[in-house]
Amino acid sequence: MLIEQLKQGDQTAFKKIVEAWQDLVYNTAIGIVQNPEDAEDVAQEVFVQVYESIENFKGESKLSTWLYRITISKAMDHIRRKNRKKRFAFVKNLFTDQNEAVIHPPDFNHPGIILDNREKSAILMKAVTELPENQRIAFTLHKIEGLSYQEISEVMNSTISSVESLMHRARTNLKKNLENFYKHDQ
Amino acid sequence: MKQNESLQYRVEETMNSLDGLQKATPGPYFYTRLMARMEGQEKNRWEMITSYITKPFVITAMICFVLFINVAVMFRQADNSSDLLEQQDVTMVDEYQTASTSFYDYTNAEP
Numbered sequence: 001m002l003i004e005q006l007k008q009g010d011q012t013a014f015k016k017i018v019e020a021w022q023d024l025v026y027n028t029a030i031g032i033v034q035n036p037e038d039a040e041d042v043a044q045e046v047f048v049q050v051y052e053s054i055e056n057f058k059g060e061s062k063l064s065t066w067l068y069r070i071t072i073s074k075a076m077d078h079i080r081r082k083n084r085k086k087r088f089a090f091v092k093n094l095f096t097d098q099n100e101a102v103i104h105p106p107d108f109n110h111p112g113i114i115l116d117n118r119e120k121s122a123i124l125m126k127a128v129t130e131l132p133e134n135q136r137i138a139f140t141l142h143k144i145e146g147l148s149y150q151e152i153s154e155v156m157n158s159t160i161s162s163v164e165s166l167m168h169r170a171r172t173n174l175k176k177n178l179e180n181f182y183k184h185d186q
Numbered sequence: 187m188k189q190n191e192s193l194q195y196r197v198e199e200t201m202n203s204l205d206g207l208q209k210a211t212p213g214p215y216f217y218t219r220l221m222a223r224m225e226g227q228e229k230n231r232w233e234m235i236t237s238y239i240t241k242p243f244v245i246t247a248m249i250c251f252v253l254f255i256n257v258a259v260m261f262r263q264a265d266n267s268s269d270l271l272e273q274q275d276v277t278m279v280d281e282y283q284t285a286s287t288s289f290y291d292y293t294n295a296e297p
Contacts (some may be wrong), residue, residue: 018217026212040212044220048227112208120203143204171201178197 003063006054018047024064024145025071027112031144032075032137034108034125038082045074061154068145068155072137110144127177135170138163 005013025046030039049070057066107122128136134156141147141155149163156163238244 015217018220022216023209023211026216027209030210036210039210040216040219043212043216044223047220048224051224110204110207111210113204114206117203117206120200121207124200124203144207145209174201175197178200179193182193182196 003054003057003059006051014051017050021064021067022047025067028068028071028141028145029075030110031140032072033078034129036111038078039075042071042074042078045078046070049074065151065154068141072155076133076137123178123181124174127174127181130177131170131173135166135173138166139170139174142167 002013002017006017022043026039026043029042029046030036033039033042046067050067057063108125109118109122110125113121128139131139137156138152141152142149147155149160149167153160153163
């Protein structure tokens with residue numbers, strides 16, 4: 001109903017959609033980009049795209065699935081853009097005399113983390129950034145958004161068994177990374 | 187052995203540190219900020235379009251394009267008008283049957 005109204009350009013319908021889904025979009029975005037300001041930016045980009053391309057939404061999948069897909073795509077684009085900038089800055093530093101300090105982002109603490117787990121979760125989230133793209137997405141959707149494997153498979157357009165496999169590999173890689181981290185830490 | 191166990195314990199603890207996580211929410215007035223951004227984008231789009239259109243090379247290219255179209259239309263019309271004149275001649279000949287002026291054409295129409 002709201003979708004139909006939005007397709008006809010109804011601003012009130014758009015407002016209702018934003019208010020209903022902003023938490024889902026923001027929480028997913030912050031899980032992937034791991035920075036509150038960037039997550040806000042991504043969430044805004046998602047809703048701009050929803051507004052501009054609502055005509056393309058045929059209702060074949062759930063609205064939430066469509067929103068998850070757009071959010072993931074925008075968040076991954078954001079990360080790629082950021083990495084490109086970092087690489088460019090690094091190369092620029094090599095060829096110029098200016099020694100600009102390379103800024104490392106601070107450890108990310110998800111706002112919804114229990115206080116006791118803050119330190120450990122920051123270490124885990126850092127390890128998540130080193131996972132391959134698909135494993136990172138599956139892990140974030142499962143752990144941060146609390147989606148089931150069935151729901152993740154719908155979002156990622158794959159089968160449940162491939163999501164299980166992705167999650168298994170993600171866990172194995174994370175454990176390896178964490179072991180290395182703690183070995184060096186000791 | 188004990189050190190390895192301790193390491194594994196720390197890893198497991200870290201792996202489970204996201205349990206009980208609450209969902210993050212954007213700050214208040216998210217919709218207002220979103221609308222401000224969308225309006226800003228709209229303005230930027232128009233600014234971009236106008237600044238692009240008013241660039242000298244775009245204006246020159248547009249003038250050249252209009253002139254080219256004019257010349258092309260002129261040549262086409264000139265061609266068409268000569269075709270039209272020929273066609274008018276043929277129509278006149280058919281209309282008044284000026285081509286069959288011979289008396290014998292009428293008298294010897296049938297064998």
